[in-house]
Amino acid sequence: MFRPRSICQNATRLQFRPQNVRRRLKIAGVVSIVWLTGASAAAATLEIEVTDREGHPVPDVAVTAVAPGTRPPAAAHPTAIMDQLDQQFVPEVLVVQTGTPVVFPNSDAVAHQVYSFSAAKRFALGLYRGHPYPPVTFDQPGVVVLGCNIHDQMVGYILVTDTPWFGTTDARGRLALHDVRPGEVRVSVWHPRFASDEADLERSLTLTDAAPTALTIHLTHAMRPPPPKGTGARVRDY
């Protein structure tokens, strides 16, 4: 069965396209950071770059900055989006603050069945096309591994974090975290496909509001390969 036109049109109208999702996430992230920290006069900027063993940029790396002794401000979180397109989760890695609602639209013509058995969030969204379900709220910090019970090769990840300062690296392997509280912060980078023996993924830094602080992380081990591309509804192993 090929993608019925009506669903294609819906998908376009609702703008659940990966580039739009990324843009929305970026806007949402920036808006929330500005909103959360707007009251503070002093604000620091952290610029992070992640490169792989060969020196190439690594996109989609989750970055969190934690300032010890601070409690996450109570805040309303904008809804984040984990899309499903071409039998893949898009983005592969999504970072949200604890308490964030996430929607799981299905932009494919084939039905999906999203589930997680991770301790941080157990849930299942029964067989669906389009976007019939209300958002799922991620209320505990941790890593949530997503699967599709119909397409075994689909794997996605949501990192739920308490800190208000987080993001993922762009195509150039870069991320700028603005309006971070100046002082001591602990910066962590994470990607589900980092080698298990990759070390030195957490750094302690002192941020000042005078100038942006740059941090470059070079991976020393090869990353694991990405999840396979979808083969389409008409191809599978028997």
Add this chain to the structure above:
Amino acid sequence: MNGAWLSRVARLLAAAACFWGSSVLADVPGLDAELDLRLVAADTDLTSFTDGGLGELRFDEDHDGLRLGRLLLAYQAHLLETLSAEVALSATGDNDKNPIDVTEAFLEWRPYPRSMWRTRARLGAFYPPVSLENRRVGWQSLYSISPSALNTWVGEEIRTLGAEVEVTAAGASKGRSFDVSAVASVFGWNDPMGVLIFERGWAIHDRQTALFGRLPDPLGAGTTRHGLELFHEIDNRAGYYVGGEFRYTDRVVLRALHYDNRGDPAAMNEYESAWLTRFDSVGARIELPAGFTVVSQWMTGDTSVGDSDDGRGFLIADYDAAFLLVSKTFGRQRLTVRYDTFETDTVRNEAIFDGSQDGEAWTLAYIFEPNEHWRLAAEALRNDTTLAPRALLGLAPQAVERTLQLAVVYHF
């Protein structure tokens, strides 16, 4: 204009009408329909097994011209949240018992995983996990028109009519890129399997035997012998298979299977004998950079029939087959070359009947999918075999069969 030509045209028109009739269902989720028309040119002295001969390809010189490759209607429905039903109906346009028939029909249960262990169960009629080529809807090869000799035999004589459970240790939640699975099945209604490979040897073609279908007996031409019906229970003994799979993302798939139909070679029904057929099969598929795929499988086993003092059968044949396939995609195009080698060896009472075969084949295929509805495929096949039973019919045991096929496939 003769009767055979008229009936062929009538069958083509009927298939086309059936296909276009179902096109009103094009928007039904889960429905796949495919009409595959072929232009065939054959070069062989033999009559195809589909017409009761000892040729090992689907088409002989009598089939030259426009043919129906296959009409396929496949439907998958979700009956419950974790329970789905799948059925595949096929018409091949040859002289089968039913003009359209069932090739697969089963229920599949996939409970939500609660840990890294993933379970899947199937009940009904389906293919055992042997082929690494037949990945397209309707169990068609992704790489060529005709699958390898090994997988052709699976499509001809083997169908699991029973239950299968697969358990997978899925690596993702543990930070691993590979999954490991174990599979086991208990089945019945497949007792005649082995008769084709014993009498006619390995073949290479895309015709799958339907569950209620019938093939001409390869040694029954001109006699009153009943055709071969492969999906019957004769000895009331269940068969089984056990196997395993290793999957490293989509890059490497390794499979192994031990299969035993536990047939009683002394048992018979009104028309057919039960055969004791067993095999081991291993295979690998590796995706390489630049769009290259390599697939290789090997199978070895034996089959036996007839009463004997030791219960092992009056006639016994050993068989094995292997192939190596290299395929490369260029955007929407794919080019595949495949080498097949295969043999059967009658090892008991061969003086009474010797069905031994020794052969090799080369296949060159080109597939172009210009858009989501059309597929064009061209395939050249050269099958060079020596088959002992041809001598019984006064034919030369050694023969080279060649076919050139052009397939135009429309699907929705």
